[in-house]
Amino acid sequence: MRWRTFSLRVDVRVLVVLTTLAFATLVVFTLSVARGEFPIAPVDVLATLVGAGDHATNFIVLDLRLPRALTAVLAGGALGIAGAIFQDLARNPLVAPDVIGITSGASLAAITVIVFGDANGGLSVPLAALGGALVAGVVLYALAWRGGVQGYRLVLVGIGVAALLTAGINYVLTRGQVYEIAQAYVWLVGSLNGRGWEQVWPLTATLALLLPAGLVLGRQLEVLQLGDDVARALGVRVERARLALLAVAIVLTGVAVSAAGPIAFVAFIAPHIARRASATVSPSGVLPVAAASGALLVLGSDLAGRLLFAPTEIPVGIVTAIVAAPYFLYLLRRANRLGITG
């Protein structure tokens, strides 16, 4: 009974946090479309959106800023939810897609194309990144599988995979020409510069499929946290649920990284912000809040990176940590009062 009252209270708080985040995201989104080197009044933005803009605003809003802001929101949301799934599956708060090698796979493939291949042809780098992430994910799962995938082994095998891939990244970085290395480095940091609709559509399609799947699976994740035996007793097919969750998290990471580069910190921090802000550790509450915080974080960081030192633009991957780290450390200090130790 007491448990039930508790869960009700948590849900209200989750709703409040989600609404706040959604509102903040809307505000930042509007700013993000309106502000920049060429500021546009919000009225004109609206006019452009309904098809009454002039040639210049059409180009700036519809071709440049809108797809970029959408990519930020979608990639941030995908990373947030993927990070939450990885951390809960592995039962380790330090786990992020880059710790267990998913992002490293994407990075190695992408910079190999940039440094040794012909990176000028539009989609080769994003496709390589997506492929790299998926291959790393499959290899990780295959290597960690031993009559089932257990969280602890998944993390350790992931470390091994990540180490190998990182060595590959360092190798490529020491062997290429400096001009290409500089280009590769910008990609490695994570940037939304020049993202267009060709990034938005695959992200939208993937999220439309996987976001509901992730939220539904969040319930199973909740049961999995009780331990495999309890979960089995409660009727969850443990291995199948874990495979599904891993697949969702890996694909979300791959698609996000392929669009925006490895903005690794987002996947790590968004779930922590979600847990602390909504004062819950239950995945069905954490997953949506993590998605919303990830989206807001990437969108806000990109805006800050564009405006702060204009006309010089700071890539979003650099700004995220500088924006989110102090806030997270504040939450960490406050943790005891909320009774959440992690």
Place this chain on the structure above:
Amino acid sequence: MAAAASVAAPAASSTTALLASQRARAVGLAAALAVLLGCVLASLAIGSLTIPVGEVIAALTAFDNSDAHVIVTELRVPRTEIGLLVGAALGAAGALMQGVTRNPLADPGILGINAGAAFAVVLAIYVLGVSTTATYAAFALLGAGMSAVALYALGASGRDGATPIKVALAGAVLTALLVSLTSAVLIFDTRTLDEFRFWIVGSIAGRDSAVVLSVAPFIVAGLLVALLAGRWLNALALGDDVARSLGQRVGRVRAASALGFVLLSGGAVAAAGPIAFVGLTVPHVARTLVGADYRWIVPYSIVLGAILLLASDVLGRVVARPGELEVGIVTAVLGAPFFIWLVRRRRLAEL
């Protein structure tokens, strides 16, 4: 996060260990030391000019100024010393910090020590234009020390002090912050990037005996702390409350271990750059061999770390002749498959 706490649950069952009896562990350690001696000899003998072991010994005992003798004493002896020190330091540092934070991911890389060193080195290249291994080492040590202080201040903030979970999270956040600042410099200055990319790989080539002498005190002191810490870490593994009831002063034990960790990881990153794989994985190998007893995990981690580093370095000299592969790349390529195999093979001793 409640789920995180379950990672920290001690599973001190030495039944999962390969070497179950004290005697088997002692014999195993002796065998590991013998392998290490072999690695040392190989490191002195093998390179772009292969020198027979007899000649190597002659160079050390009866130096005659011949080319081979000069190569051994001027190049390979310092390089081997650095390899021994760095490998041992990384192994011990990983074991210490995994024990203190009770997290299998704790190592100089993920806790921000390497990131602090890297940031200091980038600033040194960018602002001061330095480009010698010895000055890199000085700045790396400075950066590692400063980020360790920041880590402790952040991790120990709040009411209940430096709990494992807070230190781990603070370290990860600190790493991200420092990596961001480092990237900010590298993105806008290609010349710095061009220098830095060779430091970040991690290498023990081209270090002279001055570098050895400057990092050795830190690392040796850190190794002593690590060896003493075994008993404390065993108590900490049972959880803070049990450790306290066993008479451990948890706060002091953590502070001492943290100091040892800083000396070891700072010295290692100063001498060789950030070599990520060794500190993270060697303690897990040790744990698979000897179980959850830190009095054995620490010495095994020290010896195995040195073996991995020296063997990787020797291999790196051979595979890419006439060039060399940096040791930071080889440790991962050599160590990761073995590590994955080991992790898959057994039921794991969790932290």
